[in-house]
Amino acid sequence: MSDRNFPLIELTRLVKRYGDKAAVDDVSLEVFSGEIFGFLGPNGAGKTTTIKMIVGLLQPTSGTVRVAGYDVFQDPLQAKFVTGYVPDEPNLYAKLTGREMLRFVGDLYGMERARVERRSEELLRLFELTQAGDDPIDSYSHGMQQKTALACALLHDPRILVLDEPTVGLDPRSARLIKDILRQIADRGAAVFLSTHILEIAERMCDRIGIINRGRLIAVGSMEELRRMEKSQTGREGSSLEDIFLSLTGGAEYAEIAEVLE
Amino acid sequence: MNEIRAVPQAGLWPSVWKLMRLRLVILLSGFRRAKTTRKIGIIFVGLLVLVFLAFVLFLSWVLLQFVRSPEFTRLVGDATPFLQSIPVLILAGVFLLVLLTSFGVLLQALYLAGDMDFLLTAPVPIRAVFVSKMLQAILPSFGLTALLGLPVLFGLGLAAGYAPLYYPLVIVMLAALALAAAGLSSLLVMAVVRIFPARRVAEVLGLAGAVSSFLCSQTWNFMEYGDMTAEDAAQLFALFNQFNNRFSPLSWPGVGLVAVGEGRWLAGLGFSMLTLGGASLIFFLALTAAERLYYSGWASLQGTPRRKKAARPSLSSDITAARSLTAWFDRLVTPQTRAIMVKDFRMLRRDLRNMSSLVMPLILGVIYAVMFFRRPVEVAGGQGNPLFDLIFENVSVYAQVGLSLFVGWSLVTHLAGIGFSQERHSYWVLKTAPVSTIQLLLAKFLVAFLPGLGLGWLFLTGIAVLQQANLQSVLYTLLVITFTLAGDAGLSLAFGVIGANFDWEDPRQMQRGASGCLGALFSFLNVPFSLLLFFGPPVALSLLQVPQVIGQLTGLLLGGVYTIGMTIVPLWLVRDRVPRLSEA
Numbered sequence: 001m002s003d004r005n006f007p008l009i010e011l012t013r014l015v016k017r018y019g020d021k022a023a024v025d026d027v028s029l030e031v032f033s034g035e036i037f038g039f040l041g042p043n044g045a046g047k048t049t050t051i052k053m054i055v056g057l058l059q060p061t062s063g064t065v066r067v068a069g070y071d072v073f074q075d076p077l078q079a080k081f082v083t084g085y086v087p088d089e090p091n092l093y094a095k096l097t098g099r100e101m102l103r104f105v106g107d108l109y110g111m112e113r114a115r116v117e118r119r120s121e122e123l124l125r126l127f128e129l130t131q132a133g134d135d136p137i138d139s140y141s142h143g144m145q146q147k148t149a150l151a152c153a154l155l156h157d158p159r160i161l162v163l164d165e166p167t168v169g170l171d172p173r174s175a176r177l178i179k180d181i182l183r184q185i186a187d188r189g190a191a192v193f194l195s196t197h198i199l200e201i202a203e204r205m206c207d208r209i210g211i212i213n214r215g216r217l218i219a220v221g222s223m224e225e226l227r228r229m230e231k232s233q234t235g236r237e238g239s240s241l242e243d244i245f246l247s248l249t250g251g252a253e254y255a256e257i258a259e260v261l262e
Numbered sequence: 263m264n265e266i267r268a269v270p271q272a273g274l275w276p277s278v279w280k281l282m283r284l285r286l287v288i289l290l291s292g293f294r295r296a297k298t299t300r301k302i303g304i305i306f307v308g309l310l311v312l313v314f315l316a317f318v319l320f321l322s323w324v325l326l327q328f329v330r331s332p333e334f335t336r337l338v339g340d341a342t343p344f345l346q347s348i349p350v351l352i353l354a355g356v357f358l359l360v361l362l363t364s365f366g367v368l369l370q371a372l373y374l375a376g377d378m379d380f381l382l383t384a385p386v387p388i389r390a391v392f393v394s395k396m397l398q399a400i401l402p403s404f405g406l407t408a409l410l411g412l413p414v415l416f417g418l419g420l421a422a423g424y425a426p427l428y429y430p431l432v433i434v435m436l437a438a439l440a441l442a443a444a445g446l447s448s449l450l451v452m453a454v455v456r457i458f459p460a461r462r463v464a465e466v467l468g469l470a471g472a473v474s475s476f477l478c479s480q481t482w483n484f485m486e487y488g489d490m491t492a493e494d495a496a497q498l499f500a501l502f503n504q505f506n507n508r509f510s511p512l513s514w515p516g517v518g519l520v521a522v523g524e525g526r527w528l529a530g531l532g533f534s535m536l537t538l539g540g541a542s543l544i545f546f547l548a549l550t551a552a553e554r555l556y557y558s559g560w561a562s563l564q565g566t567p568r569r570k571k572a573a574r575p576s577l578s579s580d581i582t583a584a585r586s587l588t589a590w591f592d593r594l595v596t597p598q599t600r601a602i603m604v605k606d607f608r609m610l611r612r613d614l615r616n617m618s619s620l621v622m623p624l625i626l627g628v629i630y631a632v633m634f635f636r637r638p639v640e641v642a643g644g645q646g647n648p649l650f651d652l653i654f655e656n657v658s659v660y661a662q663v664g665l666s667l668f669v670g671w672s673l674v675t676h677l678a679g680i681g682f683s684q685e686r687h688s689y690w691v692l693k694t695a696p697v698s699t700i701q702l703l704l705a706k707f708l709v710a711f712l713p714g715l716g717l718g719w720l721f722l723t724g725i726a727v728l729q730q731a732n733l734q735s736v737l738y739t740l741l742v743i744t745f746t747l748a749g750d751a752g753l754s755l756a757f758g759v760i761g762a763n764f765d766w767e768d769p770r771q772m773q774r775g776a777s778g779c780l781g782a783l784f785s786f787l788n789v790p791f792s793l794l795l796f797f798g799p800p801v802a803l804s805l806l807q808v809p810q811v812i813g814q815l816t817g818l819l820l821g822g823v824y825t826i827g828m829t830i831v832p833l834w835l836v837r838d839r840v841p842r843l844s845e846a
Contacts, residue, residue, distance in 0.1 A: 055694045058845050076841070080696040091687035093605065095612040100605075107601030108695040136612075138461075152691075 322417025424523025670718025757781025
């Protein structure tokens with residue numbers, strides 16, 4: 001089980017505004033070493049915006065993001081050294097081969113060449129990309145590109161891994177592989193922060209779950225804690241994550257529509 | 263569950279209309295939603311086009327009347343065959359132009375458009391998708407050719423007093439020829455895509471198109487129009503007449519038009535019907551082939567097997583060699599900087615769209631070098647005055663730097679301008695990596711500067727060897743080129759940061775707003791100013807009988823300080839923008 005004394009990701013009163021609209025509104029949370037944190041929310045709730053601020057792709061309007069104790073915007077290099085990121089769309093350099101891409105990322109992280117070569121081969125083998133390693137990335141399928149992006153994120157053995165919809169476009173075998181890898185990484189003491197729409201993944205994989213809606217973090221806790229919260233609000237017992245999610249984000253009325261369609 | 267009902271099969275032309283209407287709706291709603299200033303701009307451009315059409319019509323009318331005048335006939339002989347060959351030339355030109363230009367456009371529209379998945383899974387006939395794509399693709403080139411061809415042909419009709427039927431027939435012929443050309447082009451596209459990957463064909467085509475259009479635009483440099491005589495003009499007219507050959511199908515539409523205009527109805531309608539029949543045949547052939555080839559070609563495109571390439575030796579040895587350089591170099595050019603440089607050079611080499619921009623300065627350099635040696639610059643000389651003799655001697659020594667600098671400048675400004683934009687959607691890789699702004703800017707600077715410097719030095723050394731220039735001047739000019747190009751790279755890269763666009767689809771839109779133009783303008787103005795500082799002191803001090811080396815050292819000091827400033831200051835001013843790039 002995770003060591004709860006050591007927060008590796010700390011968001012404090014994080015706000016991101018686009019004009020009058022708050023995409024992320026006063027979000028504070030912590031993700032601890034050894035923990036897989038699932039970040040859920042409806043489309044447009046602010047998940048990707050939050051993730052982009054954690055990895056330094058977007059500057060917050062206010063608030064702070066710290067990873068492994070480093071402020072992402074005050075000490076960006078230190079923060080980035082310890083972070084791995086997999087975006088929702090794996091936009092990699094199309095004209096590089098998989099191996100060249102990994103080598104490039106290794107150089108960016110200042111890794112020893114021999115270590116880069118060893119890790120690259122290990123990761124290519126793990127993701128079944130050894131044969132395709134010398135092909136240009138623009139010939140890869142979406143799933144292969146997603147796996148290459150994950151290999152790039154894992155290359156430097158990050159202490160914090162941030163993934164935006166990591167299982168989208170993957171076959172069940174690859175999706176299972178990624179779930180296993182994330183569990184292993186967390187068990188070795190890293191913090192894994194992932195967003196997903198697949199509630200089953202979140203329920204089974206994540207130690208804690210955060211639900212964001214319209215930019216505000218409306219619930220954080222383990223499944224047990226969320227169930228207790230749901231029970232105190234609705235009186236229902238043994239709710240699934242889907243029930244809790246729909247109840248919190250106002251999607252329960254869609255059940256009626258489904259009935260009509262049936 | 264609802265019961266499955268039979269869906270009526272949509273007809274070809276109603277489906278084509280549905281798809282074309284969609285484009286029309288998008289166009290109109292784009293106009294409706296545009297800002298008022300943009301709307302006014304569009305209306306203004308529309309009015310300008312109408313004025314242009316009227317002007318070309320008037321000009322053609324007046325000129326062709328002059329060509330028919332007795333004065334002109336006295337000068338170069340009877341021009342009637344030439345006038346009759348004008349429709350032949352224009353219509354054949356339209357056909358060939360649409361045939362050539364529509365290949366690339368059709369390749370994009372038929373195989374690489376983003377909406378193909380959607381359209382091919384919609385319940386519309388494949389032929390309708392094909393026809394609508396083809397019409398959308400040829401409309402711009404047809405519009406452009408019609409814009410120039412139509413008023414000239416109408417002007418000819420007015421000047422020659424052709425029959426009224428001539429005018430609507432001109433429009434029908436232009437449209438039929440454009441459709442036939444596009445049909446042929448689409449057949450060619452469908453055939454090529456079955457053999458080669460569509461994306462690769464598009465890249466090769468982009469490179470070939472850019473290089474050939476550039477070469478065409480530069481051919482005027484080799485032309486000499488000044489000595490044209492009336493005899494030459496008569497020979498040119500005779501050459502035009504040769505196109506008016508009735509055995510060539512390309513001449514049939516023009517011959518038919520002239521015959522209709524002159525009231526020779528049988529010949530006119532005969533040739534016109536032949537043209538329309540031929541055009542229809544080609545178009546329906548393309549349509550039939552589309553049903554067989556298009557979908558299967560597109561479908562196979564989705565599953566194109568990956569190319570197996572022989573494993574290349576890794577670059578690790580190169581990087582290891584680089585690491586063995588001096589310690590200060592290692593500190594300055596960090597592994598991160600080197601990694602970005604290696605990546606950028608690979609991307610530039612492999613993406614043929616970039617290759618065209620790299621090849622352009624080389625072609626430009628070769629063209630101007632040929633001109634330079636074919637007709638060397640003759641310096642007027644001081645005409646006996648020792649002071650002026652001295653000035654001109656220096657000027658001729660330093661003049662050779664211009665060509666090399668021009669070649670290097672065009673490469674440096676281009677590479678620096680697109681330095682950040684070329685990252686496109688992959689910029690997140692650099693942004694989330696532990697790379698400092700200085701390391702990133704240095705990498706992008708070196709990627710822009712080094713190829714331009716190499717090319718500039720190559721040209722300069724070549725010219726110096728051929729001209730047997732003295733070593734001191736060559737070394738001095740090599741330093742001048744180095745410093746001037748560094749200043750240009752810094753300036754252009756700063757504009758590249760300001761105008762970085764990561765959402766481009768068309769490589770011509772890699773820089774936002776006016777920053778591309780401004781960057782090129784400022785860096786262009788930077789060149790003469792730098793040269794003034796480098797070459798001013800040696801020339802001025804030579805007038806005072808001061809040894810040349812003192813003048814050159816003074817120039818190096820003044821120019822060096824200025825160009826180093828231009829390398830660093832603009833980048834320093836934009837450094838805070840770099841970490842915020844690509845944020846909405």
